[in-house]
Amino acid sequence: MSAFAAQLSFALDPFQVRACETLEDGNGVLVCAPTGAGKTVVGEFAVHLALRGGGKCFYTTPIKALSNQKYAELAERYGAESVGLLTGDQNIRSEAPVVVMTTEVLRNMLYASSPTLSGLTHVVMDEVHYLADRFRGAVWEEVILHLPEEVRLVSLSATVSNAEEFGAWMEEVRGDTTVVVDDHRPIPLFQHVMVGRRLFDLFEADACETGRAVVVDRELVRYVKQRESADRWEQPRGRRGSRPGGGFRPLPRPQVLARLDEEGLLPAITFIFSRAGCDGALAQCLRSGLRLTTDDQVARIREIVHKHTADLPRADLDVLGFADWSAALERGLAAHHAGMLPVFRHTVEELFVKGLVRAVFATETLALGINMPARTVVLERLVKFNGETHADLTPGEYTQLTGRAGRRGIDVEGHAVVLWQPGLAPTAVAGLASTRTYPLRSSFRPAYNMSINLVDQLGREASRALLERSFAQFQADRSVVGLARTIERNTEGLEAYRERMDCHLGDFQEYAGLREQIRERERTLERQTRTARRQDAADSLVGLRRGDVIAVPTGRRSGLAVVLEVDTDPADPRPLVLTEDRWAGRLSAADFPSPAVSLGRMRLPRHVDHRVARVRRDLASALRETGIRAPGKAAASRKSKAGSDRELAELRRTLKHHPCQDCPEREQHARWAERYFRLRRETEAMRQRSAATTNSLARTFDRILALLAERGYVAAGRTDGVTEEGRRLGRIYCEADLLVAECLRRGAWTGLDPAELAAAVSCVVYESRREGGLSPRGATGPLRGAMAETMRLWADLRDDEQRHKLPVSREPDAGFVGSVYRWAQQESLADALFEGGDAAHPLSAGDFVRWCRQVIDLLDQVHVAAPERELRSTASRAIVAIRRGVVAIDPV
Structure with a gap:
């Protein structure tokens, strides 16, 4: 320790000190500590x-860029001969005493029992x-569970609130493990709103300095209220669809950067949650004439750019946007996102760390990997698209992003700046920053x-035991413990409720049960009626013809419409219509409480492009001129079945003659009974959840093995037998591992040339x-056949997975x-990028290289x-054919 x-x-x-000792x-x-706190020192002591x-x-490390960076650092400290690198792309001195690698490489070594x-x-x-990553996170747990017991594990994590829980699991599966948590940021972070x-x-x-009292700045709150009040006053009156605060426009990005420069807050990273947004922000700054560099800095920037890009094919520079990219760098500006060529991203990273680029517009991926801190982090919005919808940033995401602010050894403090927009409450920002x-x-x-x-390594039973030792099952079991406690408390509560509803005239629980049955039967009949009404509406929509004029009875689109x-x-008909208000879109059965009826017809042109505003306007005018009128509000076509249901009538009759019906305290007892039945339903749901959670991973494992046994990857009838086909599957590490194994096994890719196989x-x-497109222009017959067979094998696999209740x-x-x-x-980069998109949106160079x-x-x-030997040879030739030009250039 002292020598280190x-x-x-x-x-x-x-x-x-504590972690190293x-x-x-x-x-x-x-070790759990904030970004920039110096966790990696503990890892370096393990190397020592x-x-x-x-x-x-x-x-x-989780990503190749981090592995490359760490390899360079360790090689400089301990000498190149002592340090190796394994990332899938590169194999440098794999038998060195210190090897940097991605986590997947280590996982594969463990499964292969590598002599390394x-x-x-x-x-x-x-x-x-x-x-926690839903796509790749399992790899970390596999490594933790498989590493030999005598290997000492050093785990470095960002700050998490359940570090003790994670440490308790590590202790259970790895032996003595000390949890070291440090919440202190070495560089204090100050929060601002612009x-x-x-x-x-x-x-x-005082809140900034002590970190205790979270009190939002009163002057900020007052100014925001004044700004919002002024915006409401300035907003045009009577304008439909005007956004609240319509008078305010955020400061243009060049002016934001200039303002930060005035305050001495550059260099800055501005996080924008889209690649196009980053590129657009950079273009806006270039158009403005903003320059953040001196002549000496421009000369150094040109040297570094040349060092990194000298090997790029000259013919590809235009399609890569080299001129605009390098011009922005010379002015101290850059974008950083996964759509960029890796060598471009690496150049930006080096220039930023050296202080030559002073403003970067980046997507959030920058916050998850490479070491690229800034003095200031700017957030334009606190909402991002998560792949399905636009969602608010979580406190964890906010902390991850703003954690980049403050360079250790350079800055005495870091700064996070949120750009205010109408509707953004300062208290909301404070909530993110303080959670x-x-x-x-x-x-x-x-x-x-x-x-x-x-199974191949451990056998079925030992494998099940290992899965039950995972952190996932550890967390699930802990949740079951909590559920069990709640179920126990609820059971006591049920007994107390039962006592409170005791009736001297008879069994009130029985009486309350009848009332509950009646309510449930009424709900069931109402659901059946709604389903029947929906089916009637669906049947009526299926029967419509082009040109039919119908009435949309309810909702924002109510009124006349013509079927386009x-x-x-039959399951979910969605005809395309145009309403008299010029709206064009698809309707569904949910829009019709009663069946749709044709009120008449109108003549339509042979081709109607409803996306053109002029076409919509002319057709809506013609619809109004037909003279057809929408009828009044239609009654529901089906009456509820409740009035004629024998079971419901019998339940009501039994209730009426029950002795508790005449109890003077009946409704008071009934209130306790309602609580009793509600708590009983909740408790039963908890019991089912508890049963589903216990051994949940092992059950999934059993289902997987059942499917693999059916397909011949595991020997049927034997406990641990993995077939030769199974061992081939064990050598395929990708999301579609079983589909790839099936394609190899069934010969789907046999007979292709290298380009076709790729x-x-x-x-x-x-x-x-x-x-994406369905097939490339000029695709060969063998390639089309291979793609069709791949799709057929996937469809068969999907059916089996659904039958076995697997994802x-x-x-x-x-x-x-x-x-x-x-x-x-061997065609040009421009042709390859265009083929992956279209003239307006070609595939980005970064995406192309990554894929x-x-x-x-x-x-x-x-x-x-x-x-087959032929297919193995074709795969090798395909690798050579692809690994050229921009794909072959490594940014290290």
């Missing part, structure tokens, strides 16, 4: 211990909170590849950001087929796992 500390240029913080004592350690003891240390594991004494898992050109503190001064509850939730679930490898397109889907393989790794594998996506096919055919590298990864697995 002597090598450092700074004194260790107390939490670093724990390691030196031979224990594992979990391994080298001093003649052992090995693996340093794992020999002599391993320490493993550092950087950013271990990634185990309203127009005015920059306010978010909290009162400290970020629980870590496991995303661990058994998958096909994982299950095969577990029919829909004969294109076919891309279907199972690619996921479109927008609708359905993602459908193959042909959106990248054309791009990778053309690229592997090409994922195709290469899978082709490498095909090369190992394919049963």
Whole structure:
């Protein structure tokens, strides 16, 4: 410890000392601390211990960019000959005493019992909170569970509120593990809100300094109210659809940066939650003439840009937007997002760290990986698209983003600036900035590849036991313990309620049960009536013809409408209509409490483009001129069945003659009875949830093995037998592992040339950001056949997964087929990018390189796992065909 500390240029913080001493004592350690607090020092001490003891240390990270960065740092400290790098893309000195790698590489080593594991004494898992990632998080738990017992584990995490729970699980599965939590930011973070050109503190001064009292700055609150009041006054009167606060416009980005520069708050990262938004912000700044660099800095920027991009093919520079990108850098401005070429992103990172780029517009992915802190972080909005809907930022996301503010050793304080917009309450910002509850939730679930490898290594029963030791099951079991306590309390409460509803005339629980049955029967009959009404409405919509004029009875679209397109889907017909108010869209059975009836017909042109405003206006005018009038409000076509239902009538008769019917305190007893039945329903739901949670992972594992046994990957009738096909599946590591194994087994990709194979393989790794094409222009017959067979195998697999009650594998996506096919055919980058999109939205260079590298990864697995020598050879040639130009250039 003292020898290690002597090598450092700074004194260790107390939490670093405690964590390092724990390691030196031979224990594992979990360190949870804010971004920039210096957690990695503990990982570096593990490297120091391994080298001093003649052992090995693996340093794992969640992403390749972090691995590359850590490799460079450790190689500089310990010498290149002592440090290796394994990321899938690169294999540098894999037998060195210190190897930096992505977590997936270590997981694969463990399953393969790689000889490289020999002599391993320490493993550092950087950013271990990634185990909450729903796509890749399971890998972290697999590693933690599979590492040999004698290996000391150093887990480094961002601040989470359930560190003790995570540490308790680590203690259970790894032995002695010390949890070290430090909430102190080495660089204090000050929060601000910018309203127009005015920059306010978010909290009162004493709250910023002490971190205790969370009091929103009174001047900020007063100014925002004045601004909102002024905006309401300025807003045009009587304008429909005007947004609240219509008079306020946020400060243009160049002026925001200029204002921050005045306050000495650059360099800054502005987080914008879309790639197009980042590029648009950069373009806005370029048009403004904003410049943040000196002539000397421009010269240094040009040198670094040339160093990184000298190997780029000159023919590709235009399509890569090189001129605009480098011009922005020379003015101290840049964007940073996954759509950029990796070498461009790496150049931006180096220039920013060196202080040559002073303003970066970035997506939130920057906050999750590489070390790129700023003096200030700017948030334009507190809402982002999460893949399904626009959702408010969580406190954890806010903290992750603003954690980039404050450079250790450079800044004495960091700053977070939120740009105010109408409707944004300062108290909402304060709530995000002051909340400290970020629980870590496991995303661990058994998958096909994982299950095969577990059974092959451990056998079925030992595998089930290992799954039950996962953090996911640990958390589930703890929730079951909480449920059990609640169920016990509820049971006592039920007994108390039963006593309170006691009646001297008879069994009031029986009487209350009759009332409950009557209510449930009435609800059931009403549901049946609604279903029948909906079916009547659906049948009527199926029967409509083009040109029919109908009345929409309710809702915002009520009034006359003409049918532009029919829909004969009996389950959910959605005809396209145009209303007399010029609205065009699809209606459903939910819009019709009674069946739709044709009130007449009108003649329509052969082709109607309802997206054109002029066409909608002319047709709406013609509809009004037909003279057809909408009828009055229609009554529901079906009456409720409650009046004629025999079962309901019998229940009501029994209730009427029950002795408790005449009790003078009947309604008082009934109120206790309602509470009793409500609590009983809640308790029963908890019991079912408890039963479903207990051993839930093991049940999923059993279902997976049942499906794999049916398909011949596990020997039927044997406890632990993995077939040769199963071992091939065990060598495929991708989201679509079983589908890939089926394609290899059934010969779906046999007989293809290298470009065709690359294109076919891309279907199972690619996921479109927008609708992709079905097949490339000029696709060959063999490629079309391979894609069709891949889709057929997926459909068969989907049916089996549904039958076994397993999550359905993602459908193959042909959106990248054309791009990778053309690229592997040695066509130009421009053609490949255009093939992946359209003239207005070509595929971005960064996406193209990333997906090409994922195709290469899978082709490498095909090369190992394919049963035929010809297919293995074709996979190798396909890798060579793709790994050229921008795909081959490594940013390190």
